[in-house]
Amino acid sequence: MRYSKIRKMDISNGPGVRVSVFMQGCTFNCKNCFNPETHDFNEGKEFNDDVIDKIIELCNKDYVVGLSILGGEPMHAKNIDGTTKLAKAFKEKYPDKTIWAWTGFLFDKDLKDKEVMKYIDVLVDGRYKDELHDFRLKWRGSSNQRVIDVQKSLKQNKIVLIEDEELIGV
Numbered sequence: 097m098r099y100s101k102i103r104k105m106d107i108s109n110g111p112g113v114r115v116s117v118f119m120q121g122c123t124f125n126c127k128n129c130f131n132p133e134t135h136d137f138n139e140g141k142e143f144n145d146d147v148i149d150k151i152i153e154l155c156n157k158d159y160v161v162g163l164s165i166l167g168g169e170p171m172h173a174k175n176i177d178g179t180t181k182l183a184k185a186f187k188e189k190y191p192d193k194t195i196w197a198w199t200g201f202l203f204d205k206d207l208k209d210k211e212v213m214k215y216i217d218v219l220v221d222g223r224y225k226d227e228l229h230d231f232r233l234k235w236r237g238s239s240n241q242r243v244i245d246v247q248k249s250l251k252q253n254k255i256v257l258i259e260d261e262e263l264i265g266v
């Protein structure tokens with residue numbers, strides 16, 4: 097699999113200062129996608145163990161509160177194994193830091209039984225729908241997308257959302 101880029105200090109994808117990784121490849125082709133350069137699975141750079149080690153090392157700074165995983169589509173069949181490996185390694189090293197991830201798939205329909213969900217704290221799910229775009233939304237582009245507390249959702253066997261009011265203080 098391949099990735100597009102890493103941001104060492106990202107303050108726009110999740111709360112606080114985070115390290116972000118953008119995986120390469122997505123087949124959803126949402127209208128007005130914010131990241132069209134990540135669609136082609138052949139572009140970008142190879143994602144391997146050295147890249148995982150580099151990301152884990154970047155997250156070691158005190159001011160980094162967590163890791164954000166975006167795309168492209170990190171949960172596509174071609175990418176999910178690498179995403180899982182990264183998320184697992186991160187949580188083993190930093191159990192008190194958070195992982196946020198963005199996907200066009202749906203948590204309840206496509207992802208809740210996947211191993212990677214064991215390691216993710218917050219999942220923003222669903223395809224971006226341009227006609228539902230609302231700039232007031234926090235951490236998501238369109239109102240169909242959901243900001244999900246993954247660990248609570250797995251425990252309670254239902255989708256537990258994080259509402260916009262809660263997100264302001266996260």
Ligand code: SF4
Nearest residue numbers: 122125126129168200
């Ligand atoms: S799922 Fe995300 S990366 Fe893929 S086309 Fe939609 S907005 Fe773009």
